[in-house]
Amino acid sequence: KQEVTQIPAALSVPEGENLVLNCSFTDSAIYNLQWFRQDPGKGLTSLLLIQSSQREQTSGRLNASLDKSSGRSTLYIAASQPGDSATYLCAVKETSGSRLTFGEGTQLTVNP
């Protein structure tokens, strides 16, 4: 059974810092990996989707990488801002179905 782990569970940084969020998964037979953002009490917003054949995806200040063989993905946030404060979740889709398996998320606080 696929398991997804996100470390750290919480992170607090000063504004302007570059930071990395980590996601690891136990079964490397994945179809894609998706990073989401969740604000308190709200739904999930899709940030980046990386297909299993890709190594990275970029959107603005966000860059996500994927190393399928080692079961790892990272989300890099450049020049962090207070508005980036949220919980970030990664989820993997296995090749054998449509369902996603989620990590428990990293709660990020960017202090002004």
Place this chain on the structure above:
Amino acid sequence: DVKVTQSSRYLVKRTGEKVFLECVQDMDHENMFWYRQDPGLGLRLIYFSYDVKMKEKGDIPEGYSVSREKKERFSLILESASTNQTSMYLCASSLRAREQYFGPGTRLTVT
């Protein structure tokens, strides 16, 4: 832009009531999903549907049922609500195996 809407943001129901949570998407997506999210347990899949009138159980289907009579609408039904079903419920949709898009969530409290 993909839009997934859920019928209520907040809902308070009594134990034993029948509860309907509605989800509608406007992008002609085949797949629709219902999750619940609880502190310390993360997001867990309740049911999903890959076509009209088709459904498959997720990881925690007990106490729930679903209905998909039209492609754009996926309903989650709590036949007899219990206090342990107090949770945040999230609906999502996707086009085949592509990225999932989520609704705003329904915070359900069962008293």
